[in-house]
Amino acid sequence: MTSTMGWSPLLLTLLAHCTGSWAQSVLTQPASVSGSLGERVTISCTGSSSNVGYGNYVGWYQQLPGTGPRTIIYSSNTRPSGNRPSGVPDRFSGSSSGNSATLTITGLQAEDEADYCCQSSDDNLDGRTVLWTWEEVRHKPVFPPEMSFALQHPLFGQVSFPLCLA
Template sequence: QSALTQPRSVSGSPGQSVTISCTGTSSDVGGYIFVSWYQQHPGKAPRLMIYDVSQRPSGVPDRFSGSKFGNTASLTISGLQAEDEADYYCCSYAGTNLPYVFGTGTEVIVL
């Protein structure tokens, strides 16, 4: 099982929107609604930002939104803020014996 494919980095100015893609196959991203996104600041543990493609856990700002079309999921950060600069990882369910496949990770740079 290969890692899901994400761009290495995306950048935007404060207030702008950025979108991170996460491409898999029909065996993972395309086959289930169980896609999640994690934010990781340097030296810190990851934090759940989105689950089930587009659901936000309590406490996550509504600037963060998720979607999916076919085998590609996306995370959009609207109204970019300095504290959003971090690494972001997508994650998909790929069946009972492979519940978690992570993406390659994307660095979000706030210019």
């Protein structure tokens, strides 16, 4: 089966960024990164010494159009290189160094078009406050996401979060 998209670039754009009362404790991702099908794409997530740099759990989530978020990478201070849940293709990998975490997609596929989220807890905010930032991989217009979502977190159980739109 031949893809009709050929070498069209996929664009990674910042979808949302939560700040507000957490102005000193945020996760940031680049405004945009582009890549072509089959290429290696990295999404960085920069935090601080109280969250990503502290060795806290860092998770990456993927939300395909019309579905809820699913965990694609989870890690902890005991296994910081990133772990994939069952069923997640091995082209997805996670790593962290210093105050930054990285999601790498090796061999970008059309079906990787989705919203991606970096998540970590922050020890300055009681260690249980979870910070999120979303980024979108797209090559065509998409409709706005749902205003909130719930997911099963490996450490915290069922949690529900609003999306913060910038």
